[in-house]
Amino acid sequence: MKNTKMKELLQKLGTLMALAILVLIFCITMPDKFMKVGNFMNILKQASINCLIASGMLCALITAGIDLSVGSNCVLCTCTIGVMVQSFGITNPVILIIAGLVVSTFAGFINGTLLTRLELPHPFVSTLGMKNVLWGVALVITGSKSIAFTNTGVDSLMWIGSGSLFKVGSFPGIPFSFILVLVVFAIFHVFLTRSALGRQIYCVGGNPEAARLSGIPSKNVLTFVYALSGFTAGLAGVVSVGRLASANGNAGSTYDTDAIAACIIGGASFTGGKGTIWGTLIGALLMAVIRNGLNLAGAKNDVQYIVIGSVIILAVTIDVFRNKMEAKARKMAAQ
Numbered sequence: 001m002k003n004t005k006m007k008e009l010l011q012k013l014g015t016l017m018a019l020a021i022l023v024l025i026f027c028i029t030m031p032d033k034f035m036k037v038g039n040f041m042n043i044l045k046q047a048s049i050n051c052l053i054a055s056g057m058l059c060a061l062i063t064a065g066i067d068l069s070v071g072s073n074c075v076l077c078t079c080t081i082g083v084m085v086q087s088f089g090i091t092n093p094v095i096l097i098i099a100g101l102v103v104s105t106f107a108g109f110i111n112g113t114l115l116t117r118l119e120l121p122h123p124f125v126s127t128l129g130m131k132n133v134l135w136g137v138a139l140v141i142t143g144s145k146s147i148a149f150t151n152t153g154v155d156s157l158m159w160i161g162s163g164s165l166f167k168v169g170s171f172p173g174i175p176f177s178f179i180l181v182l183v184v185f186a187i188f189h190v191f192l193t194r195s196a197l198g199r200q201i202y203c204v205g206g207n208p209e210a211a212r213l214s215g216i217p218s219k220n221v222l223t224f225v226y227a228l229s230g231f232t233a234g235l236a237g238v239v240s241v242g243r244l245a246s247a248n249g250n251a252g253s254t255y256d257t258d259a260i261a262a263c264i265i266g267g268a269s270f271t272g273g274k275g276t277i278w279g280t281l282i283g284a285l286l287m288a289v290i291r292n293g294l295n296l297a298g299a300k301n302d303v304q305y306i307v308i309g310s311v312i313i314l315a316v317t318i319d320v321f322r323n324k325m326e327a328k329a330r331k332m333a334a335q
Contacts, residue, residue: 111126
């Protein structure tokens with residue numbers, strides 16, 4: 001029993017330990033560049049977009065699904081805001097945020113509807129198709145051109161992604177975008193662990209047959225999950241307005257893979273029924289630390305792609321071995 005408890009504890013703390021070790025390595029190898037308060041705050045700012053996208057991706061993975069359209073959905077939200085500012089002269093931040101979120105949430109709702117009403121074999125099909133559709137729409141509405149947000153009168157909207165709070169003396173302050181992430185993740189934690197719908201999401205992914213027999217409206221739950229994934233992608237799009245200071249239909253090519261990696265590293269599984277929002281947060285921070293460290297080390301883009309790709313493969317491999325071990329443990333317990 002002691003060994004079992006120790007294994008469970010190490011499994012829960014494994015990702016956090018990996019993050020701490022990675023930070024320590026960069027601090028030792030690049031103390032003048034990495035080990036600065038300003039750089040740590042920059043990491044939090046860099047992680048914000050991936051954190052928000054990953055929160056919705058987590059729900060999809062819990063249902064044993066996946067949403068490959070989150071990256072293009074995030075870009076579409078940003079481009080929608082850019083077009084409204086440039087072509088229609090709308091600068092009211094509330095209107096711009098609502099418009100961007102509505103577009104992204106509706107795109108997510110379409111994903112869920114395609115999956116549940118047309119009964120497609122797997123969300124991989126519908127979300128992969130929507131990924132290309134949404135990217136195409138983003139390019140069409142922007143004319144395949146980049147739209148700059150600087151000097152357009154939307155400084156208050158840009159502040160969401162670029163501003164900081166609690167600035168004192170030389171302390172640069174905590175990025176508001178990361179504070180937004182903590183608020184969103186706290187809401188997700190309560191939703192997934194304390195609400196009936198949150199428990200239904202786990203049930204649909206962990207045991208679909210039990211969910212059906214217990215009367216859970218699985219189709220409605222899945223539709224809600226993908227609409228929620230679209231909403232969080234839209235939130236990330238709002239943050240990217242200030243983070244990138246531009247809307248570009250060609251951006252966000254790695255958003256979906258980074259979000260999947262953050263969830264899997266944080267303990268989620270492709271088999272469904274697993275994953276926590278705080279584990280996802282640690283996974284997203286680990287991804288951000290890797291990218292930040294590679295940038296400070298002067299690594300070229302091709303090297304960064306190789307490293308990040310290797311991390312994703314490693315995360316998936318760990319997930320496979322973890323599932324095999326759990327299946328073996330269940331088999332032994334049944335015997």
